[in-house]
Amino acid sequence: MSEKSAAVVARDLVKDYGSHRALDGLDLRVERGEVLGFLGPNGAGKSTTIRLLLDLLRPTSGDLRVLGESPREGGAALRSRIGYLPGELALPRTGSAGAVLTRLARLRRGAGEDALAPLAERLGLDLRRPVRSLSKGNRQKVGLVHAFAAEPELLVLDEPTSGLDPLLQREFLALVREARDRGATVFLSSHVLGEVEDVADRVALVRAGRVVDAGDVASLRRRAGQHVELVLTGPEADDGKVREGLTGLPGVTGLAVSTTDAGTRVTCLLHGDPDPLLRAAARYRVTRWSAQDRELEELFLDAYRVGDDARGVRA
Structure with missing residues (x-):
């Protein structure tokens, strides 16, 4: 695909603030009409990336x-x-x-001025209130009304639900879905994983100025793996033999084996095909088996446990 067919294309993007490197070769592609969740903690490079998109900063x-x-x-x-x-x-x-919103709309030659009142009503914003008296949440509503009113091709939203109560967070997500349905692209920067999972087509995890993982939410969940717990009984199911039999199986990490009153308890993290683990466990009498998908948040945390020399991946 060409660069013009995408909403955003960043290649080997570097931004230095003096001796501090905020972006360290960031690669990213956002297709037109998709919602991208751009995730990372404070200091990961999210806001710097956004300022470059808007030409508020220039790349190194x-x-x-x-x-x-x-x-x-x-x-x-x-x-x-x-x-x-x-x-x-x-x-x-x-x-x-x-x-304030009317003045801002007129800077866009009136684009979106007719949408101000309906959007304010949806978000519970009283347009008559003086700006100086607005709470953090109500100021955030002003920003959301302005961002969505003109129905732009690209929405760039940096921590958009900060200060909003849960009901208004749901209304915000409805606005994002409506924008996507009309063909807009949404670049949603956040550290709140739950809201991004609800609405994003793809997610990019950024760490130390690089994208360290990217993909649709379903594929990222699959890569996150499962927490597995087994309880094994029988004459051969002592903890030493069980540990020896399960160690090194494909896709099994974090193996822990312990003796309990119910039998030998096994816990591990499983990625990919469960068949090798199931076959190995079938040597014993399995009295308990549970497998629970890990949350996307855990994959997010995995990305931040790697060493500082971890290399980024292309998104």
């Missing part, structure tokens, strides 16, 4: 295309096609929420 090296254009060369015309909610939203200290 590497190549970046947004909606088929260089952010620098695309300028204001390109940014008019993007809806943006920053992680730290700065609003004027004077005027009502409605007046």
Whole structure:
């Protein structure tokens, strides 16, 4: 696929702040019309990536295309096609929420002005309230209304549900789905895995300025594996023999064997085909078997347990 066919293409993107390297060869591709969850803790490089997408910062090296254009060369015309909610939203200290949103809409030549009131109603935002009196959650609503109102081609949302209660978080996810249904691309940066799982087509995990894993949620869950527990009984099921028989099986890691009143208890993490483990366990009498899918959050944490020299993968 060509770079123009994608909403975002980043190749070997590097950004240095003096001696600190915030992005270290980041590779990323976001297709048009998809919702990408861009996940990582504070300091992973999420906000820096977003600022590069919007030409608020310039890369030290590497190549970046947004909606088929260089952010620098695309300028204001390109940014008019993007809806943006920053992680730290700065609003004027004077005027009502409605007046501020109207001024912002008119900077886009009125695009989305008719949608302000309906969106505010959905999010429970009182447009008459002075901006200076708004809570963190209500200020976030102002930012969401502005980002979605003009129905942009690309939505770039940095920690969008910060300060919102659970009911409004669900309403936000409904807005994201509606945007995707009309063909928009959504770049959703977050450290809240649950909300991303609910709505994202794909997820990219970023660590130390690199994408360390990427894929659709279902495939990432499969790679996350399962927590397995067995209880084995019988004359051969002493813990030493069981440990010897199960050690080194394909896909089995974190093996732990212990003796209990019920028998020999085995726990492990299983990736891939369960057949080798099942065949090995069948030598004994199996009185308990349980397998539970790991949460995506655990895969996320795995990505942050690797050493500092871990190499990124292309997304």
